[in-house]
Amino acid sequence: MPCDQDACNTKAEQEQLAEYDVELVKLLVRLEHEIFMHCLRTHDLAQAIGSALGLSSPELFRLKMGALLHDVGKHDAPGPEHPRRGWEYVSSIPGLSTGIKNIVLHHHRWADGTGGYPQDPEEERPCFLTQIVSVADTIDRCLVRQVSLEDCLAFLDSGxxxxxxxxxVKAVKNISTELAELMTSYAEYQTQAAIGHNIPSRGR
Structure with a gap:
């Protein structure tokens, strides 16, 4: 089902969002560093998957924005309440479309609507863009847990x-090489960051 009933006018939407870029930045920078980095990686993974699926420019724009903002609710609701809290936050920004808000609210819902959270009696299944973010989110959580891409793909297959x-899932398999390169670059960055974090400061 579509994420949005609005007309797909990317330029107008981007211009409107530009007026609220400070609010968007505020939502992101108050997150813990690891959650913030997770949002960035999920954005990149979702973009790669969306491009492989041949999404239009307006769809890709909303997909990337939704992926970037999907966990903003974890600022003060780290558990199962974070999608609804995140939805409350992004709903305060007039420039965000319904589609982007729905990604934030439903990214933990199952594709067939039978599981996940929060359950919505008015929404049988999450929209297609939300389903992409759900897969991208899962891939990154596999990365954080140091699960191999092969095992991650097997997990996606099982569901x-x-x-x-x-x-x-089929599209993810078709771009597994590209995703492996992304995951490797993320792992290398994490290693370098950890090494830098452990270097003692002079004079302390």
Whole structure:
């Protein structure tokens, strides 16, 4: 089902959002560093998957924005309440479309609507863009847990058609080489950051 009933006018939407860029930045920078980095990686992974699926420019724009903002609710609601809290935050920004807000609210819902949270009696299934973010989110959580891409793909396969959209899982398999390169670059960055963090400061 579509994420949005609004007309897909990317330029107008971007111009409107530009008026609220400070609010968007505020939502992100108050997150803990690891959550913030997770949002950035999920953005990149979702973009790669969306491009492989042939999304239009307006769809890609909303997908990337939703992926970037999907965990803003973890600022003060780290548990299962974070999607709804995040939705409350992004709903305060007039420039964000309904589609982007729905990604934030439903990114933990199952593709077939039978599981996940929060359950919404008026929404049988999360929209397609939300389902992409759900897969990208899962891939990054595999990365953080140091799960191999092969095992991550096997996990996605096990939930294909229920928790995950089967067409999205297929697209992920088709770009597994690109995703492996992304995951390697992230792992290298984490290693370098950890080394830098452990270097003692002079005079202390």
């Amino acid at each position: 294909s058609g229920t928790q995950f959209n089967q067409y999205i």
